[in-house]
Amino acid sequence: MNTEFFIAKRIYKGDKKNEKRVSSPAIKIAISGIALGLAIMIAAVCIIIGFKKEIREKVIGFGSHIQITSFESNNSYEDHPIAFSDTLKKRLLNNPAIAGVHGFITKPGIIKTEQDFLGIVLKGVSDDYDWHFFKKNLIEGKIFSPTDSAGFNPAIISRNIANKLHLSLGDSFTTYFVQEPVRARRFTITGIYETNFEDYDKLYVLTDATILSRLNGWEDDMVSGIEVLVRDYDRLDQTTQELFFEMSAYQDRFGSRLYTQSIKEINPMIFNWLNLLDMNVWVILVLMILVSGFTMISGLLIIILERTNMIGMLKSMGASDFSIRKVFLYLSAFLIGQGMIWGNVIGLLFCLLQKQFNIFKLDPSIYYLTAVPIDLNPVFLILLNAGTLVVSLIMMIAPSYLVAKITPAKSIRFE
Structure with a gap:
């Protein structure tokens, strides 16, 4: 067995069973510092x-990962139409980075009830639309499909809109469209969703794309744009760049060039804000590691002073400074490991309780969420533990040099 490891283990465990020799209040504080810092x-990390x-899923849920529109489209919701042919759809799906594509139509309108009116944007979707996001956030009713909406115009509205206009599931409302001539359509509420993302909840109403297509006088293959879902979000920028050059060289049957944007480019303010949160994480990590490291340094110095007599005896028996330093570094590793075990228990217990019971609430009008979110990513947890262990041990190297200052003659004073 490694001699230094054996000595460190005996110091840590003590001479008698269940009796720990390393038990001074300063050492307990050092272990507590590691535990609290890691927790x-x-x-x-899990919260951020x-x-x-x-937040990213909410934005993507309303606008997909990538949008392909006409170069002639502007920031209004009355987009210049493009032709979404089966050939173009197959071409996009042949890209291994793309998981799905579907066309959409957006059209602004004004909902008028007996007491109120409200400007909204209708988003028309077809039968190949990915409903996963809205099914997750649907609080009443159900998702419609073209086959079960014959004879009436279905609409899924947000609870925000429903509350403002005093509408309920199953109610009907009239929407006016400012065009030449002005037209009106009556819609029936088949579902109510709530994402707590007010910027979108107060705006979007989902309906069948065929209704908006007829209002615009468009042909069956004409859409406002194409939404693209990618398989790997981490490669979103690369996939967007590849599609940009491919689609800018493509012409639809109207001769229109296609313009490709990622959801990051469409909503730069939101994603820039999310990127700023990374800085908060790094500040917390650095501060916690420094605090934990300095508490361990003070603990190690106290252990060395308490073991001055032992150090003198080892030196008189021929042990080198390096060998004795290894003893205390092993001991530091034991103490850091004990602190990390408790830190993981406390941190993971908090995260699991919050994830399961949503103990800590948030104001959705400010944070877009009703409770503190938790994402337990095993990779990040392993990296966090490994980084804490490595950095803490590196910080222990400098105080271990105090061993070289102790001589056998001086250590007799501590008898």
């Missing part, structure tokens, strides 16, 4: 990752 780091993931 806070685990909570901070969860928050970014939830």
Whole structure:
């Protein structure tokens, strides 16, 4: 057995069973510092990752990963139509980075009830639309499909709109469209969703794309744009760039060139804000590691001073400074490991309880979420533990040099 490891283990465990020799209050504080620091780091990382993931999914749910529109379209919701042919759809789906594509139509309108009116944007979707996001956030009713909406115009509205206009599931409302001539359509509410993302909840109403296509006088293959879902979000920028050059060289049957944008480019303010959160995480990690490291340094110095007599004896028996330093570095590793075990228990317990019971609430009007989100990513947790262990041990190297200052003659004073 490694001699230094054996000595460190005996110091840590003590001479008698269940009796720990390393038990001074300063050492307990050092272990507590490691535990508390790691617990806070685990909570901070899981919360920030969860928050970014939830907000990102909400934005993507309304606009997909990538949107392909005409170069002639502007920032209004009355887009210049493009032709979405089966050939173009197959061409996009042949790209291994793309998981799905579907066309959409957007059209602004004004909902008029007996007491109120409200400007909204209708988003028309077809039978190949990915409903996963809205099914997750549907609080009443059900998702419509072209086959079960014959004879009436279905609409899925947000609870925000429903509350403002005093509408309920199954109610009907009239929407006016400012065009030449002005037209009106009556819609029936088949579902009510709530994402708590007010910027979108107060705006979007989902309906059948065929209704908006007839209002615009468009042909069957004409859409406002194409939404593209990618398989790997981490490669979103690369996939967008590839599609940009491919679609800019493509011409539809109207001779229109196609313009490709990622959801990051469409909503730069939101994604820039989310990127700023990464800085908060790094600040927390650095501060917690520094605090934990300095508490361990003070603990190690106290252990060395308490073991001055032992150091003198080892030196008189021929042990080198390097060998004795290894003893205390092993001992530091034991103490750091004990602190990390408790830190993981506390941090993961907090995250699991929050994830399961949503103990800590948030104001959705400010944070777009009703509770503190948690995302337990095993990769980040492993990296966080490994980084904490490595950095803490590196910080222990400098105080271990105090061993070289102790001589056998001086250590007799501590008898």
